[in-house]
Amino acid sequence: MWYWTKVLFLTLIGAIAVWLTYELITFPSIAKLRTENPASTSMIEYRISEAVSEGREPRKYMIWTPIDQISPHLHRAVLAGEDARFFEHNGFDWEAIQKAWDDAVKEGEREAKESGDFDPNAWIPPMPQFKRGASTVTQQLAKNLYLSEDRNFLRKGREAVYTYFLERNLSKKRILEVYLNVIEWGDGIYGAEAASRHYFNKNASNLTREEAAFLAAMIPSPLNVFNPEKNRKRVVRRQRVLLKYMNSIKLQY
Template sequence: MLRFLARLVVGLLLFSLLWAGAYRFVDPPLTYLMARDALRGESVKRQWVDLDDIARHLPRAVIAAEDARFCSHHGFDMEAIEKAMERNREGGRLRGGSTISQQTAKNAFLWPGRTMVRKGAEAWFTALIELLWGKRRIMEVYLNVAEFGRGVYGAEAAARHYFDKPASRLTRQEAARLAAILPQPVKRDAARPGPYTRRYAGRIESRSRVVANEGLDACLWR
């Protein structure tokens, strides 16, 4: 039994390594959430585009909103994790310290959930993509598989769905609104944002200027 379990673990590790390595060059064809929506009979909108075909305002906006130290950490923002743990211990609203790299690993390879097994798999895939892909590819995959609304996946589909334009023509304000709906993409609307989403998008827009001015997105551009 121990020998079988050892072989199973080694096999899973090798499979995950090959899977992550393949996605360095091959665009992920499907994610768990896309498959879920398709099985429910919902229309899935998605069109893969290269990072160079997405307005720089959008990656800057998601860095401003989700992960200000994206270019400087190695997949895990220990400072953000410590702050989240402190808030949780103090009884504040439960929040994680999830980086863009972790979210990309979850979206591309895994399923939603908070079990130890799922979180452990997320940490493993995060380490793999940081090692095998690099920051530019991580951001490219993230912006192409992230959920931006019911059945709307990726920056190109989101730009066309909400603003009737390609992702390459997004303005700073539009990019900030898309970043603002990422935490709750089904409940929020980038085209007709409610008061909270509008204010949040305004803060993201201001922060995205800082990201650009201070070069916090420098790892993305050749």
């Protein structure tokens, strides 16, 4: 019995060692982002492969633009909608994460009661989805730059590690600059400059408050829920909300 326990233990240790070695070998050079602009991201490559697999022509419209040439209105609108405490946290907004957990537990209880499976003494709450509002700009950037679309604990763990090193190696201004240049704003449209030219036929530097809020309203789901071609009324409703909160965002750089 002891022999097989020892074999199992050593096998487990070996597997962990192999996994850690793999993680170290494949760990991205985050420090390079201080001076190098990413030409692509994991999410962009996923969209390209997705288009190819579906027999569609892959699209990639992306124009890198320094943050000082992107309207401050867009800086404020994006932070108002995605991460109002961006300048206050170290990559993780624990208050938002706690709220996401509480909301998930309440939702889980409601569904369990509706299905008749709720037992307050035995019921185990679900893991929260950590949807928009719980993920900070830095976390979203880590996911877009380096991770797959899979949803599991391993990916969430990698996201946390990458988030930590992004905050450690880059200034807040640089994090926001990279974010604004790589996020998705429609089918094959990436970054503020491409989005501004596509939707408003102007440079990102010239966006008005209303236009900035409109673009920021799309971010949670630019291909579906907040796609202005599919659900313009939803985008406009969220735009109005963001316009109310934009002025409360103080840019600290």
